[in-house]
Structures are given as C-alpha cells and as structure tokens.
Amino acid sequence: MNTYEPIIGLEIHVELKTKSKMFCGCPASHFGKKPNTQTCPVCLGLPGALPVSNKKAIEWTIMLGLALEGNIAEISKFDRKHYFYPDLPKGYQISQYDQPLCRGGTIGDIRIHRVHLEEDTGKLIHTNNTTLVDFNRSGVPLVEIVTEPDIHSTEQAREFLKKLHQTVRYLGISDADMEKGSMRLEPNISVRKTGEKGLPSYKVEVKNINSFRFVEKAIHFEIERQMTLLNNGEKPKQETRGWSEGKGITISQRSKEEAADYRYFPEPDIPPMRFSRHQISDVRRQIPELPDAKRQRFIKTYSLSEYDANLLTETRALADFFEECVKIGKVPAKKLANWIINKKPDMENVLPAALVKSILEAGNVISISDDVIKQILSDNPKAVEDYKKGKQQALMFLVGAVMRQMKGKGSAEEIKKMLLSKLQ
Amino acid sequence: MLADFSIIELAKKMRSKEISPMDVITEIYETIGKIDKKINAFITLVDKEQALRIAQKRAKTREAARSPLFGLPYVMKDAYVTAGVRTTAASKVLDDFVPPYSATVHRKLEDAGAILIGKMNMDAWGHGASTENTDYGVTKNPWDITRSAGGSGGGPAAAIASRLAIFAIGEDTGGSIRNPAAWCGITGLKVTYGRVSRYGAIAYASSLDSVGPTAKTAEDCAHVLEVIGGKDPYDATSSPQPVVRYSGELQGSIRGKKIAFPKEFFKEGLDGEIRKAIVEARRVFESLGAVVEDVSLPMLEYGVPVYYILAPSETSSNLARYDGIRYGNERELFTQETKRRIMTGTYALSSGYYDAYYKKAQKARSIFIEKYTDILQHFDAILAPVTPGMPPKFGELLDDPVKNMMADLYTVTVNIVGLPSLALACGFGSSGLPIGMQLIGRMFSESTLLALGHNYQKTTPWHKKHPGVLA
Numbered sequence: 001m002n003t004y005e006p007i008i009g010l011e012i013h014v015e016l017k018t019k020s021k022m023f024c025g026c027p028a029s030h031f032g033k034k035p036n037t038q039t040c041p042v043c044l045g046l047p048g049a050l051p052v053s054n055k056k057a058i059e060w061t062i063m064l065g066l067a068l069e070g071n072i073a074e075i076s077k078f079d080r081k082h083y084f085y086p087d088l089p090k091g092y093q094i095s096q097y098d099q100p101l102c103r104g105g106t107i108g109d110i111r112i113h114r115v116h117l118e119e120d121t122g123k124l125i126h127t128n129n130t131t132l133v134d135f136n137r138s139g140v141p142l143v144e145i146v147t148e149p150d151i152h153s154t155e156q157a158r159e160f161l162k163k164l165h166q167t168v169r170y171l172g173i174s175d176a177d178m179e180k181g182s183m184r185l186e187p188n189i190s191v192r193k194t195g196e197k198g199l200p201s202y203k204v205e206v207k208n209i210n211s212f213r214f215v216e217k218a219i220h221f222e223i224e225r226q227m228t229l230l231n232n233g234e235k236p237k238q239e240t241r242g243w244s245e246g247k248g249i250t251i252s253q254r255s256k257e258e259a260a261d262y263r264y265f266p267e268p269d270i271p272p273m274r275f276s277r278h279q280i281s282d283v284r285r286q287i288p289e290l291p292d293a294k295r296q297r298f299i300k301t302y303s304l305s306e307y308d309a310n311l312l313t314e315t316r317a318l319a320d321f322f323e324e325c326v327k328i329g330k331v332p333a334k335k336l337a338n339w340i341i342n343k344k345p346d347m348e349n350v351l352p353a354a355l356v357k358s359i360l361e362a363g364n365v366i367s368i369s370d371d372v373i374k375q376i377l378s379d380n381p382k383a384v385e386d387y388k389k390g391k392q393q394a395l396m397f398l399v400g401a402v403m404r405q406m407k408g409k410g411s412a413e414e415i416k417k418m419l420l421s422k423l424q
Numbered sequence: 425m426l427a428d429f430s431i432i433e434l435a436k437k438m439r440s441k442e443i444s445p446m447d448v449i450t451e452i453y454e455t456i457g458k459i460d461k462k463i464n465a466f467i468t469l470v471d472k473e474q475a476l477r478i479a480q481k482r483a484k485t486r487e488a489a490r491s492p493l494f495g496l497p498y499v500m501k502d503a504y505v506t507a508g509v510r511t512t513a514a515s516k517v518l519d520d521f522v523p524p525y526s527a528t529v530h531r532k533l534e535d536a537g538a539i540l541i542g543k544m545n546m547d548a549w550g551h552g553a554s555t556e557n558t559d560y561g562v563t564k565n566p567w568d569i570t571r572s573a574g575g576s577g578g579g580p581a582a583a584i585a586s587r588l589a590i591f592a593i594g595e596d597t598g599g600s601i602r603n604p605a606a607w608c609g610i611t612g613l614k615v616t617y618g619r620v621s622r623y624g625a626i627a628y629a630s631s632l633d634s635v636g637p638t639a640k641t642a643e644d645c646a647h648v649l650e651v652i653g654g655k656d657p658y659d660a661t662s663s664p665q666p667v668v669r670y671s672g673e674l675q676g677s678i679r680g681k682k683i684a685f686p687k688e689f690f691k692e693g694l695d696g697e698i699r700k701a702i703v704e705a706r707r708v709f710e711s712l713g714a715v716v717e718d719v720s721l722p723m724l725e726y727g728v729p730v731y732y733i734l735a736p737s738e739t740s741s742n743l744a745r746y747d748g749i750r751y752g753n754e755r756e757l758f759t760q761e762t763k764r765r766i767m768t769g770t771y772a773l774s775s776g777y778y779d780a781y782y783k784k785a786q787k788a789r790s791i792f793i794e795k796y797t798d799i800l801q802h803f804d805a806i807l808a809p810v811t812p813g814m815p816p817k818f819g820e821l822l823d824d825p826v827k828n829m830m831a832d833l834y835t836v837t838v839n840i841v842g843l844p845s846l847a848l849a850c851g852f853g854s855s856g857l858p859i860g861m862q863l864i865g866r867m868f869s870e871s872t873l874l875a876l877g878h879n880y881q882k883t884t885p886w887h888k889k890h891p892g893v894l895a
C-alpha cells in the first residue's frame with residue numbers, strides 16, 4: 001500500500017456588512033428579509049442600469065488584504081464573469097480577474113494567493129413545483145480569499161479557517177456567520193504519494209459547505225475517496241463535487257469538460273481604480289489590534305497565562321470587555337480574567353462597571369477555576385467512584401478538598417455546582 | 425409651422441404667451457398623424473390626451489420656467505428607459521417591457537419641463553446603420569421613402585426632419601446619431617464619452633455608447649446639451665468636467681480656428697457628391713476665417729475591424745441578461761444581425777481567443793487615441809464625411825453585412841477614442857437627398873464644435889429645407 005499526502009487549497013467567500021450593496025444603494029443586510037424587498041434597477045440588472053462602486057467595500061477588502069500581510073495593488077479593476085444562472089440577473093457577475101485588489105499574504109504557514117472583491121448573486125428558493133428567485137442578496141459585496149495549496153490535513157484547514165474567521169470578525173467587516181451564509185467555504189482537494197513533489201494533475205472542488213464541521217468532514221471524505229481510487233490504480237477526475245450532509249458524502253456535480261468559459265473582460269461601466277501609498281496607509285491606520293498582537297500584549301501587560309490570554313482575545317468584544325473592566329481599576333487584571341473566563345458574564349447586558357461591582361460585593365469569594373476542580377477530581381478517584389455509586393457524602397468530601405485547595409475561599413454552593421457539572 | 429422655429433424662438437413665444445405648450449403639442453400631433461404613417465419613425469407614441477394634460481400642467485407653471493426646453497415636445501430613441509412608457513430597444517425581446525425607472529437624461533429633460541411624446545424606431549439594440557434591423561418595421565427617409573433614414577437612430581432623425589418633435593435624444597455607439605442625421609439632413613451631436621450620463625440607456629457597447637441631442641440646428645443641440653450634460657452619481661463613467669453654457673458660446677467668431685482635412689477620409693470609396701459638398705463646406709469655413717489644412721490620419725481603415733471586435737464583445741455581454749426568464753420573451757426573438765453580433769462577440773471573448781481579438785483591439789484603441797490626440801493638439805476640429813455613400817435603398821445594407829459595416833467607416837473611430845463629433849447637413853445630391861459632414865473635436869470641446877456648426881448654419885440654407893414627405 002502506498003502512503004499519500006493530501007494537498008488542499010481553500011476558497012473562502014465572505015459577505016461584507018457594509019450599509020449598502022456593492023454597486024447600488026440597497027441595504028446589504030439581507031438575512032431574514034422578505035424576498036425582493038431590497039432591490040433596485042441596478043441589483044436587478046434592469047436594462048440601462050449601471051453599477052457604481054461602494055468605496056467602503058473596497059476599503060475593507062484592502063484592509064483585509066493588509067491584515068493578512070498581502071500586497072495591495074496600485075492599479076486594480078473589475079471584470080465581468082459570464083455565466084447563465086437564474087440568480088444572476090445580468091448574465092454576468094462583476095468580479096475581479098487579473099488585477100485583484102490584493103495578492104499574497106499569509107496566515108501562519110499557509111500562503112494566501114489572492115483576495116478580491118465581487119458581488120453576490122440572488123438566491124433560488126425551491127418550493128414543491130416552482131423555483132423562485134430572491135434578489136435581496138444580489139449585489140451584496142463579497143470578498144473572495146484564495147489560498148495556495150499549502151494545507152495538508154483537516155486540522156490545518158480548521159486552524160486556518162478559525163484564524164481567518166477571527167481576523168475578519170476583528171476587522172469588523174463581516175459577521176462571517178456560516179449558518180447565515182455570510183461565510184462560505186470551498187476546499188479543493190487532491191492527494192499525492194508521500195515524498196512526491198509538485199501538484200497532482202487534478203483537483204476536486206467541493207461546494208455547498210455551510211459549517212466548519214462539514215468542511216472537515218468533506219475534506220476527510222475526499223481524501224479517503226481519492227486514496228481508494230489511487231490504490232485501485234484509478235486517477236481521480238478533475239471535477240466539482242457537492243457535500244451532502246445527509247449522506248455524509250460528496251457527490252459529483254460537474255466534470256472538467258463541462259467547465260464554463262467565463263469570457264472575462266474588463267467591466268467597461270467602472271473605471272479602473274488607482275490607489276496611492278497615502279490612501280493605503282490611511283486604510284492601514286484603521287486596522288484595529290489583531291488577535292495575535294492582542295494576545296501577546298495581554299500576556300505581557302496583565303501577566304496572564306497564554307491559555308487565559310487566548311480565551312480572552314477570542315473575540316474583539318470579549319477582549320474589549322475585559323480591558324474596560326481592567327480600566328475601572330478596582331479589581332486586579334488577573335482576578336478579572338479568571339472571573340470573566342469562568343463566569344462568562346452576559347456581555348450584551350452586563351456593563352463592565354456592574355461586573356466590577358459584583359466582583360467587589362462578592363468580597364472574598366473568588367472564582368473557582370476549572371483547573372482546580374479537574375485536579376481534585378483526578379486526585380480522588382475513590383471519592384468519584386463512591387459518588388457515582390450514590391454516596392452523597394463523597395460529594396461533600398470533594399467540596400471540602402476543593403475548599404482546602406483554595407485556602408478556604410470560594411462558596412461551597414458554587415463548588416458543588418461545578419463539581420456536579422463535571423461528574424455528570 | 426411652429427416646429428420650424430428654433431428652441432429659443434419657441435421659448436420666447438411661450439414666455440410672451442404668444443403660444444402655449446398645448447399649441448405646440450397640438451400641431452406636432454397633427455403632423456405626426458399625417459406623416460408618421462409614411463415614414464414609421466415612432467415605435468410608441470405617447471397618448472395625445474396625456475401629452476396635452478402635461479402641457480396644461482406646464483402652462484400653469486410657465487412663469488417658473490428656467491429652461492428654454494420648458495413645454496417643448498421631444499422624442500427619444502427607444503434605447504432609453506422611461507418609467508411608465510414602453511421601452512423596446514426595437515426588439516420583440518422587450519416587446520411589452522414598461523420600465524419601473526427613468527434614464528437620467530429623461531429625468532433631466534422632464535425636470536426642465538420638456539414633454540416626452542414618443543419612443544423612436546432604431547436598429548434593434550443599436551445593431552445597424554439603416555433602421556432595417558428593427559422588429560417594428562423600417563423607418564423611411566423623409567426625403568425619399570424608398571430609402572433608409574440611417575441608423576441605428578433612424579426614428580429620431582426622421583422625426584426631426586419631418587417636424588414630428590422639436591428635438592430628440594439619440595444614442596451613438598458607432599455613428600448612430602451622426603449617420604441618420606446626415607441622411608436625414610439634420611444636426612446631431614455625438615458627445616464626448618462621459619459628457620452625458622448613460623444611466624438608463626440600454627447598453628449596446630458600454631465603452632462606446634454616448635447619449636446626445638438630435639435637432640434641426642447646432643444651436644438647438646447646444647440648448648439640449650446644457651440640460652442633459654454633467655456628472656451623474658448613477659454613472660461612474662460620467663465626467664465631473666463642468667457643463668458650460670454651450671448656447672452662450674455659439675456666437676463667437678471662428679476666425680483663426682484651425683480645421684484639419686484628413687486625406688484618408690476622402691479616398692476612393694467616398695461618394696463623389698459627398699466629397700464635393702464637403703470640399704464646398706471647407707470653403708465656407710475658410711470664408712468665415714477658419715484655417716483649413718490637409719493632414720493625414722492613418723489607420724482609419726482599421727477602425728471598422730477594431731470596432732467590430734469591441735462592440736460585439738460588449739454587446740454579447742450586455743445582452744446576456746435577456747435570458748428569457750425575466751422579460752417574458754425568448755432569445756429566439758433576437759434578429760439575425762443581433763445574433764451575429766452576439767456570436768462574434770462571444771467568440772472574441774472566449775478563452776484562447778481573447779488575446780488575439782479583444783485584447784489586440786484594445787491595444788489598437790490606444791493607438792487611435794494617440795493618432796487623434798496628435799492631430800487635435802494642432803487643430804480645433806477635424807472635418808470629415810459621415811458616411812461613404814448616400815442613403816441606400818432598402819435591403820442594400822441588410823443583405824450585405826460587409827457593406828453594412830463599411831457604412832460605419834468614418835464614424836466608428838470617433839467612438840473608439842471617445843471624442844465629440846457634430847454631424848450636420850452640408851448640401852444636397854442631384855437626387856435631392858441630403859448630404860452630411862462631421863466636425864470631430866477634442867475631448868469636451870463640444871462648445872467649439874457647436875460654435876463652428878452654428879456659424880456655418882448662419883451662412884448656409886441646408887438645415888432650413890423641408891423634406892419631400894412634408895410637401
């Protein structure tokens with residue numbers, strides 16, 4: 001049996017949450033809106049209508065490019081990409097072909113090939129015997145991020161996507177909500193014999209993936225499928241496949257021979273774009289502190305553990321909440337970090353000042369860390385065993401052990417609750 | 425007849441209450457009733473009662489009128505969307521399309537108080553030079569109804585020549601305003617690319633399309649351009665270049681203006697009577713103090729091939745939206761000529777052919793820009809014929825696609841470069857058919873061209889003659 005190495009590249013589409021659409025004044029936010037209530041001649045592609053670019057969307061795409069350490073084009077342009085589909089009102093999509101806004105960049109070890117801006121399509125709604133088109137989504141700004149084929153495992157793919165998702169959210173340019181379709185993933189996968197250099201002569205693109213979990217499953221499935229074919233002496237076909245979550249498999253949709261010729265040509269309705277260094281550095285200044293930098297700073301400034309800093313910087317909102325609490329100055333940062341991590345306060349409804357106040361009111365009551373609970377449980381297997389057999393005293397014994405470990409601090413009630421949640 | 429008066433004369437009469445907007449509408453509808461059945465200039469005629477109602481509304485507010493176009497009836501090539509008024513682009517594909525919005529040019533004219541009375545015949549989607557490629561019957565030349573009125577905007581030009589409207593809005597992609605202006609003996613202005621918003625103009629070839637006035641005289645065109653010109657937030661290719669008072673600059677002397685006479689435009693292939701008439705026009709300009717010099721503008725012969733790559737490529741893209749799903753009518757309804765252009769363009773844009781055709785044509789475009797810029801650095805305008813021949817009999821162009829393309833020889837390079845050009849009558853042939861010439865200028869030099877045209881028309885009678893159909 002041969003051993004194989006997967007070669008994976010990712011194509012990610014992210015809808016920008018600008019106020020208006022890419023080329024018209026209609027609202028860009030379309031999720032859950034009544035069909036065809038956010039349309040105009042431009043995004044319906046009516047005869048005579050013309051696109052006018054959304055400056056914010058261009059700025060945000062450049063910002064993302066910069067955040068990924070890519071090179072921003074001095075001259076860029078839009079192109080028309082032609083294909084027939086009922087959700088594409090003009091018969092072409094305004095996209096970017098050979099002069100994307102950004103080339104290059106990296107996330108960790110994975111190189112970014114390009115970042116470009118385009119417009120989203122409408123949506124088909126299939127009912128029993130008809131198919132309807134909703135154009136609310138038509139013309140929403142859509143950023144496409146394409147990686148180099150640098151990914152070799154599902155874990156690497158997951159790490160990359162998590163990081164990209166986090167970066168996009170930090171920049172505040174998209175909700176990047178997979179379920180709502182504002183972030184969409186298309187992996188392309190091939191495998192080669194371990195030790196071989198160069199890319200395989202085929203690749204399989206997988207579409208219809210709407211969660212991080214499914215992308216892992218789909219990649220995993222494809223790797224297995226392709227290895228089986230190769231072991232049987234067959235070469236996998238270059239094709240587009242769709243992920244079927246119900247069946248847990250990918251299904252062939254379109255082979256290479258049927259691939260469309262998009263007849264790209266420069267969009268004559270939109271003049272080419274030129275960016276001065278000054279404009280680009282202006283955008284650069286708008287980039288907020290990104291997760292890596294923030295994490296390092298938290299570790300240094302607040303003497304947090306890497307683990308805690310990681311948790312606190314998971315979202316910008318959480319990190320900001322933490323820092324606002326710190327700024328109030330009455331509770332040490334480390335104590336705040338523990339409190340926030342363990343109690344997960346409802347940031348939507350609890351103001352930082354209120355949180356600080358409640359910490360102070362709790363007085364000596366300090367938060368019980370998960371680590372202590374875990375440690376006590378693993379140190380006392382007999383007590384755990386006894387509790388599981390029904391001995392209630394064993395639980396009280398464990399509570400006592402935790403309290404001793406915490407030098408008498410923490411409420412017995414709280415400790416009991418946490419122990420129970422671990423013992424279930 | 426009232427329709428013989430200039431825009432400014434009509435505006436004066438209205439201001440002094442000598443006439444009312446209803447008088448003009450009434451006369452125009454009478455003429456239409458008599459003449460249009462002979463020439464078929466209209467695709468859609470606005471209901472007379474509705475036009476009168478609007479005229480009455482205008483009459484009540486005429487004191488507030490700022491524009492000389494106030495209360496005047498106008499027509500548009502059927503390539504502009506007009507809210508509530510059927511818009512077909514002369515194709516059955518849009519046979520029953522009533523747009524929910526209006527082109528910027530239409531909106532601006534309505535704001536100025538002008539009254540739309542009709543949507544005019546044309547070659548479907550702008551594909552043609554004779555208004556024969558239409559699904560609504562050919563438009564006949566008012567000077568000889570056995571001949572073409574030109575195209576693609578034959579309808580608006582024939583209507584102006586026959587006094588069926590005071591002014592018209594045409595659309596010029598490769599000569600569609602100038603060609604019918606020449607063949608119908610009127611005045612048409614192809615504006616600089618970006619001078620007038622294209623929003624709501626049904627795209628033929630987006631990088632070549634331009635929106636301009638068609639009227640009896642250069643002076644009338646100036647008044648219309650003042651209203652329709654300018655930057656439009658809905659058209660990213662419209663220019664922020666300020667709109668000057670073109671009508672105010674008409675009277676200036678043209679003494680010392682330099683006009684180029686490019687020999688390549690007068691080689692064999694050009695009709696002898698047309699050459700003679702333009703040589704005569706050259707003398708008129710000289711007598712008015714202009715300096716006319718012979719120049720060479722090479723590459724002219726490449727204009728048609730370059731145009732017939734760029735325009736079909738863009739049209740194959742622009743017509744992709746008429747996919748039979750949303751406008752009700754199937755793509756089979758495209759005419760042969762339109763299908764030919766879609767096929768040619770699709771081919772030129774295909775991967776593997778793009779570099780050899782579209783990209784090469786774009787390179788040639790840059791060279792055309794250089795060549796024209798070279799000449800226009802030294803000259804205020806270029807004097808040239810509009811068409812190689814006199815208005816053809818029906819079928820002559822339609823049956824011969826190559827001849828059809830060559831009809832565009834003198835006009836297309838102007839669109840490729842994006843320059844303005846004024847076409848106006850400069851005489852009549854022995855058969856009584858009008859002859860036109862064009863004055864091509866620098867980018868945004870419409871005021872110079874209009875002044876040249878106006879000075880010429882002050883000393884020549886051609887623009888005042890009535891066509892046979894009115895007799």
Ligand SMILES: [Zn+2]
Pocket residue numbers: 021024025026038039040041042043044139
């Ligand atoms: Zn819209």
